[in-house]
Amino acid sequence: RSKTRLKEKKRASAKFYCDVEAERESSTDGDVPRVSSRGSGSDRMLEPTETKGEDTDELLEMAEGLQKEMTQVLVDRQKKLLESFDSELSAQRAESESREQRLGEEKESPSLMPRKDLPSTHSSASEVSWQGSSEEESDGEETRNMSLDEAARHRRKRKRMYIARELASSEQVFVDALHLLNKDFREAVRAASEERGSPIVPDDVLDQILKHLPHLVDLNEELLGQLQERVDNWEGREQVADVLIKMGPFLKLYSSYIKDFEAMTAALVEAKKKYPEFQKVVHNFEQSTRCRQLTLQQYMLKPIQRIPQYRLLLTDYVKNLEVDTPEYRDACSALEIVSQVAQHANESMRLGDNFSKLMSLQNRISNRYEVLKPGRTFLKEGELMKVSRKEMQPRYFVLFSDSLLYLLPTPQGFYRVNYELPLSGMKVTVRPQQDYQNEFSVYTMKRSFILSASSPEEREEWLSALNKAIEDNIHRKSSFHVLKKEGSQSSSSSELGREAPVWIPDQRVTMCQLCTSGFTFTHRRHHCRACGKVVCAACSSHRLPLPYLGDKPVRTCDDCCRSLQVGESGEHPDAEGEGDLVQTKERKKARGILQEVAANDQGSSMSGYLHQWWKKAWKRQWFVIKEHVLYVYRASEDVAALRTVPLLGFQVGAVKKGFEEVPREQLFLLEHTGLDPLIFYADTPDLAARWQEAMEEATKLS
Template sequence: YGEYVRNFEKAMELVKTWMDRSLQFKAIVEDIQKQEACGNLTLQHHMLEPIQRVPRYELLLKDYLKKLPQDSSDRKDTEKSLEIISTAATHSNAAIRIMEKMKILIDVYEMLGGEEEDIVNPSNELIKEGQILKLAARNSSSQERYLFLLNNMLLYCVPKFSLVGTRYTVRTKIGIEGMQVNETHNKDYPNTFQVSGKERILELQASSEQDKEEWIKALRNIIKDFNLKNETFGIVKEKEEQVSTAELGRRAPRWIRDNEVTLCMKCKEPFNALTRRRHHCRACGYVVCWKCSEYKATLAYDSNKLSKVCKDCYVIITGKTDSEEKEEKKRKGVMETEAAEVSENSVICDFLHYLEKATKPWHKVWGVLPKNDAMVLYLYGAPQDVKALTTIPLLGYAIDENPRGVDVPYAFKLTQSRFIYVFATEIGR
């Protein structure tokens, strides 16, 4: 019955459409309507009967009960009948609402390419959806994104090319538990707000002031309902910019943007493009230099991955002292020194083309000569690699600036006994 009621409007539209489009269909319907069994009523009228039946029974019984004398022998049966039919009416309405919610969830499931099966659940409900702009954590550049807000999660999605309708890929799934929503003020980007979850922090830009207010209201209502249902009665803090000490590593931080600081937020030394570049602590979100971010710790919010953190966060998360970390670094092999770390404190660093053997193709590598180890050439696969491919101790090597048999420009050769390395730079400096 609930399914019939839910599909009633669509069925009526289909009948009307085909009565207009098909003369043959129209003739068949009109012929049936002329039959005595139809009582000279239209097909649409008969289709409406089941919709009206249960509410009509309820109204008739209520009216009948009002007119019954208090001492009537019929009163007890009438009251019981009214209770049954009222329950049926309530159940049918509830069934209709559940089916409508499930239909919406199935539509969302299909838009996500069928990859989020836990969405189609009777306990879930889609609260709000819509396009939004995501502001990049580093430089405030914006990217088009799409949000699906359910009663227990926020799906942060990116548009996906498709020939069969609108499709999205879920980039991040943020749980409502522990979520916070704050309005932000950015003079270059109006109508912004921040969603802070355990899994990630998003700074978003709505299309208008009204759209922003609607998103903030919807999110805060869901957070409030979630907290009440879980008997936590937590209150969203309006002004909590950074992760508390107790939550370090358990909750994604808000990244301070590169253009918001000119000094390392730990050692206060000024940044520059060559020797002191900006890095982000993955635990607190501060912008720090390489010296202040040469630590690593596992972060619970990021599936316990080993991530770059500042010294203060390292001590809090791991419980180790700075001296213990330095002792561990002494035991670490030279090959495990990060490319970014040695590049920022180097005599020279740049891309090189490396020829292992004359019969093999050239390989592009990232070469570094560190200031504290200038007699060793470090070769990495890329500038941000955490481990070197190889190292070459340069002491005793001869340099040939015009090697024979090499037909590429800007080539040079390192030779020592039986060891030969051929390189080429990208420009002739």
């Protein structure tokens, strides 16, 4: 028996290796052989049997040979892959070296534009991240054979290099801006004075306008030289934090500049009013290509914005350092020095609440957004809940005299600018329903949404501040033509597709707002990008380009498609989808009486959520009273009612017993002779009293 078992085992092994041989012969030369666990017909022919008397040991030797051949094939395949990877990497290195050589040649000509391989301070955080990620992809194969820890260290090393480059390149741009103010502008004033034969502005006034700039130029030129030297020799010495530690005590010059900034800008404004020739020189200088369409005041803000930039870059640098290295300790010390300089600047300022508030906001925003802008005034800030499709989300908003900032919190305790919404063309509306007494809607060309405050009082504060800021922004446009232009934009912005609609939240709609078919797990919700309604797929099968989205074709409902198609040409040429929009689509229609009044009808005497005792359970539904009829809906934005109750002849009364889980003062009922009573309860006693009063009024003919 033992011999028989041994033979069976050897036969199975032989069959397995014969399968391998068959697979190897059927595979192509360039492919890696695959091992199959199932035998083919030819395999069965090779299967050893006792009748044929094949030698099992010989088959095993053959299988071992096949296994060695397979191993050799895999090794050859890996060698080919490695050779191709090496050739690609060498080509990428050659391209990188040629690019660096070109950049070195461009560096010799001075320009305000930053180096192409070094992102400038004008670059957004996403742009810097993109440049880094593309470099990382180029050496992705380099980390393929590394362990996870080694690959992570390699990525952090490259990120440190990118941050060091960004620090040096942004310093180059900043120093160039200082040269523009302290050298080029002074030269323009001197040339105009020589041409006139006398000074166009007294020297002491010009020195007051450009106060502290000569010292800042010297400081930052020295800092730039050291940073550039470290970046150029990065492979040999991957350190940059000690440079900032060495220059740290001198960075307090920024505090003096910030403290005197308001006096400097006031001196500039006064000098332009007092000396017409000086005003002309300033205007011509700002219009020159050197200024790149920026004003002197905007350039004078650069030193104030530089300290927060140092802090942000150092924060990213520290996050990518190994904790147990000397550079990590130096970077933490440098970050502490820069933070102290920013704090010292805030403490030394005596410029008024507005400037201090703007500076504080600048230090709390993590991405490279410039809070400080000429003429900008801080008005209000606070947290509001944004009503999204699925849920309420906390968001932080800051209202300025020219825009509304929409901020998102970051894990580091800062804020990131998600949107900057200009006040021009902005509209604010509220809903009258008691259930939405904390909500208001904001409409802009770029983005529209519903916000919810913590209380009706807070909502009124935001409404008042927003409406006043919008009105003041319009009045600041002094010329008649500008006002006329804004008025035309405001009227056109209300046209379909020209401004972003507010999307109706999913939970407030249970049926398609066009055909009234109910939504289910398979019959899903879709939002029209033109009006914001919630519709089904059948009612939104077309795509049209909308102006507020840059004419990108997006999903639109059938009603909006018809409205947008009817133009001067009578038909929109870029409509995408199936079907003829001119013909009316056959829709599932609810009974006429159920569609007479929508759940959000503005002409109703009372509307809101109530709980009704229905089929031995409490059901929360939306109720509307209009013209002596009570309409019942599943949700607050449904377009067809579930049922209606004519209220004439009913009496409103109190519930005297039962329902112990509900407070007695929140319960009430409607009763009619010969009918079962309709029992309700409201969320608060005050709301219950209001509903009883509205129902009593609706039960009587006035």
